[in-house]
Amino acid sequence: MDPDSVLKNIAKHIELDENEKSYFLSLLNEKKYLKKSMLLEEGEICRTINFVQSGTLRSFFRDSAGKESTIMFAISDWWITDMACFLNQQPAMLNIEAIEDSNILSLKKEDLDDLYIKIPKFERFFRIIMQNAYVREQIRVIQNLSLTAEQRYHIFLEKYPEISKQVKQKQIASYLGITPEFLSMIRANKSK
Template sequence: MDHQSIIESINKHIALSENELLIFLSSLKRKKIDRKSLILAQGQVCEYIYFVESGALRAFYLDESGKESTIMFAIKDWWVTDMYCFINQKPSMLMIEAIEDSLVYQLKKTDLDDLYINVPQFEKLFRILMQNAYIREQLRVIDNLSLSAEERYEIFINKYPEVAHKVKQKQIASYLGITAEFLSMIKNKKAKT
């Protein structure tokens, strides 16, 4: 099995010995996910964190009335899970679905805990990943509080052009906290200028 993409990703942050790399790779399970399939459902205990080798995933919250609120997208070289529920081994608050046919590596919480002990570099890796995620989410909250929907959309398409081309307009609208109709008006206005 070719693990090149995940090896290249972790090498951006940490250096592993051959033995440490083998320990890590042995804890991964590669999984194919068909488009529109769920890898995590609300209420299901969140046992895994996923690394996207190819494809695209979407994590979203589904409220009691059936309204979806997109929390995040994940494309190649990104990690995704319901972090609170993963860390605490609780039933998931989020759903994670494949937006397109995808290949992921899944890493079980117990295996990650073992990696922290047996390959201490993984504490550094996940500290860096968590810091980056926290910063990204903090900036998103500030943008949501201080910017117009038009400005937030512009930031989204400039910051995540690959994501913008892979997902549906209603999913982008859900991520931005607006309706698909309002996003359509924003795009039409932008096209005219």
């Protein structure tokens, strides 16, 4: 395991001494996922929160007709889980798939709870991560309600240029709540 990336991610919000770093790293499990493999499938108990060391992931919901709606993407230096189910240790509502070969550091729920007790500053770290995620999702909901698909696509490209290069157009369309065909029309209009 190369701990540098996750320690740099943590250092954005809290400072750890060497013992705290060592203890934190001892709780992580490194896992490699091949492209198209699943980290989590709907119905499984969501036991981990995952740090992306390398690769790209997406979480998505599949409705009863089999239609997939992308909830979020995660690239290097991001965290991903089915948060509601992780916190409550319930069956997952979401699926998490590796879009490309990915290297993940996983932290189990019981280890996170232990971490909060032994190194309380981690409560601050994960609070900030969860607040940022909540704000991002709130803004996304408001944009979905108030902006056109074309406006949302342009915002996506500006905000996540690296993701737009790594994922399929149909996955971006799914994230935006439009059909791939409609996204193709938007892209064709943009290039004129």
